[in-house]
Amino acid sequence: MTDSPNTGALLRATDLVKTYVLGDNIVNALNGVSIAIEQGEMVAIRGPSGSGKSTLMNILGCLDRPTSGTYVLAGDDVSRMSDNALAEARNKKIGFVFQTFNLLPRMNALENVELPLLYGGALNAKKKSLEALERVGLGERCHHLPNQLSGGQRQRVAIARAIVTDPAIVLADEPTGALDTKTGEEILNLFKKLNDENSTIIIVTHDLKVAEHCQREIYIRDGKVVPSEVRNLSQVAEGV
């Protein structure tokens, strides 16, 4: 499926190209990717390793800039922003969830959740953080250090940290990759619950089972979006 250019999309990337120079080789990690995601969607970005999905995620997450193409997030063109402006965009518009949780080991759950608010200079950081921890079901464990929590609980803290700033998108990179199946299921259900509460969620994964929890999937291969019909045929051909 190609994304029709709907007006008013929350996130719109057009003709994204990302080129790396590795020694004498020029690598096209992204080769003209156009996607649009609406407010309130829960979308999976899936692809095999080396497909360019990580590069796409980095650009969508404002960690990187495309070589060419435009990327408009919540009304702002972030494809040509300065480092500082990108940091600001990450802080205000994006909530990251990582495969390995990436909590700061010497801060307790509450302090970890508060951190983006402190960087953003937000008011009532403590109250908002407690609310976010309540939403992920960890309200009573807010004074535990990460190493006193289970993997699933850590990921919940990380999700609370992602949603505490009320971002335009929550961007999760293999959020269940370091968890067992049951806990992974719980985390995906938490994402669904948050999506029902109107959060826009993008999950980057290579795992079809994870992608199946989402309403829609964007499949990337060789730096391009593969339309769903084509992909089905090729998967049939590959015997998947």
Add this chain to the structure above:
Amino acid sequence: MLFWITLRSAIKSLWANKLRSFLAMLGIIIGVGAVIAMIAMGAGAQKQVVSQIEAMGTNLLIVQPQYKRDAGVTSGTMQKLTLDDAMAIAQLPGVKEVAPVVSSSTQVKYEGQNSPESIQGTSPDYLEIRNFEIDKGRMFTEEEADGLARVAVMGPLAVENLFNGQDPLGKEIKIKGINFTVVGVTKSKGGQGWFNPDDEIFVPYSTAMKILFGLDYVKEIDVLAKEGVNLTTLSGQPPGQGYGPPRDFNPDEQQPPPPPDSVTALLRKRHRIQTDQIDDFRIQNQDDIIATRTAFIWTFRVLLFSIASISLLVGGIGIMNIMLVTVTERTREIGTRKAIGAKNRDILTQFLIEAMAMSGLGGALGAAAGIGLAKIIPMIPMFSTFMTIVQPTVVIVSILFAAVVGIFFGLYPAYRASQLDPIDALRYE
């Protein structure tokens, strides 16, 4: 708010790596400890010098016979200073009072008690010249000083040594087997390190010269200048050397003559010294003594300060090293912080705060060590004459300076951290 959380997590991470943090701080601890202990010793020495000089008397010139130099070896003293020299000096316009002094250490007895004391044969003016005051009784008179009177004025320590708490006034003590009547006791001046003015006995110079020691010359002439008189001009002798030609005498390079009405001009004339001969006396000028001592203390301070600075420099490099390691270890943390919205300057600040916390804590520990050292040094028998003064401002400035060292040496590691690319940092294993 962010600052406090950063500071708290910085201290937590220092605590998590206790040994490593301590070793990294060691240079700062030693540096600051050294600075505080050294400055305390310098301040103590300065104070001792000031009180010594006050005790010795101000506006003072001390004229003594010159050392004999035979082929560069000092052997005894040259021509003798006489009572007539002292009387002539007293006539100079800049001079207020003059006291001839003959001195020697000898056993003194009172009944069963026996004690070695320093005997000063002098005139009554000596008390004013050397800042002594009478505590009990009186000083001997000019007539007694001239007239071979057998009277003595004792320092309080000498009294203690001989009298065991009895009143010494009117008692007879035996100096070299000769009876002296005690007529007065001086007030205590306190110990001065290598000599104690309280352990002296003053007797008339005439008695000391003719009866006790059999001398026809004096050991020194103490000269008190009038208020406002320049001591160097009154002395006429350049500091640190006798007046006269230098040893490799060159007749074309003669010094200007000593100022008229100076002690040097007078004594050269009285001793019939030719222009190509050097002085047979030397004059200690109290301004010179102060200048020399102060210069010595400054040299001492500068030396110690440079040691301390080198230590702080090394300490700073130690902190820089550890901060570089820390930045590498925490690359993923930096990536995470950047992903959730930390700007480069937030990361820079964070690591600067950590470096500052480390060096500031090191500074505080060093201050404690330095204060402890300053208290302990005077208790060591070898350094019992030392005095230390710990000034609070020095302590505060030292700790702040240590923190500044931390910021300076933390700057490069913090800059490196702030410039990390978030994608690479997140991917770092």
